[in-house]
Amino acid sequence: MKHYLALSFLAFLLLSTSATQAQDRLLAQFYNAHRGVAVTFRIGVGRLPMRFVASMIPNDRKTADGADAKMLFSKIHKIKVYAMEGYDGPIPASDLLKLKQKLIDKEHFDLLMEVRDHGSVVHVLNKGTDENLGNVVLLIQDEKDILMVHLHTSLHVDDINMLIKEFNSKSSKSTASL
Numbered sequence: 001m002k003h004y005l006a007l008s009f010l011a012f013l014l015l016s017t018s019a020t021q022a023q024d025r026l027l028a029q030f031y032n033a034h035r036g037v038a039v040t041f042r043i044g045v046g047r048l049p050m051r052f053v054a055s056m057i058p059n060d061r062k063t064a065d066g067a068d069a070k071m072l073f074s075k076i077h078k079i080k081v082y083a084m085e086g087y088d089g090p091i092p093a094s095d096l097l098k099l100k101q102k103l104i105d106k107e108h109f110d111l112l113m114e115v116r117d118h119g120s121v122v123h124v125l126n127k128g129t130d131e132n133l134g135n136v137v138l139l140i141q142d143e144k145d146i147l148m149v150h151l152h153t154s155l156h157v158d159d160i161n162m163l164i165k166e167f168n169s170k171s172s173k174s175t176a177s178l
Contacts, residue, residue: 027148030099031082038091044080068166075159078152090144100139109137119143131156
């Protein structure tokens with residue numbers, strides 16, 4: 001009887017897919033579909049290693065870099081990176097556009113930003129609330145490479161704005177000293 005109860009509980013857990021699992025599934029399907037035509041690499045880092053990294057960063061207000069990095073790592077719960085490079089040439093851009101459209105249509109992601117530069121394309125998609133970024137997917141395509149990054153975060157828009165202001169103030173100081 002215990003075995004049937006345990007198996008039914010396990011089946012329930014496997015069959016109850018959350019939105020996060022559906023996003024992961026779409027990215028994994030894209031990754032698996034291109035494994036035969038591209039050199040592929042995948043790595044994932046969960047919450048415990050991210051907390052460990054955050055705890056190793058000194059929280060010293062004298063060095064704002066450490067405080068910013070500690071805040072950033074403490075609010076990223078999980079990260080998965082998929083990297084692919086085509087064997088005989090680039091992976092078709094239409095494949096990546098189809099994946100982007102599936103994320104928007106089926107998983108209700110919002111397109112935050114799209115940047116194009118010298119044949120490279122970066123798509124930043126978000127599924128969260130107005131103030132909380134939630135799940136962020138970066139789709140990056142270069143001449144032959146594709147990089148997909150999936151972040152599960154509790155970052156707020158204010159956190160990103162603060163990081164942008166810090167980056168801009170540091171870059172203006174470095175250019176002024178040249």
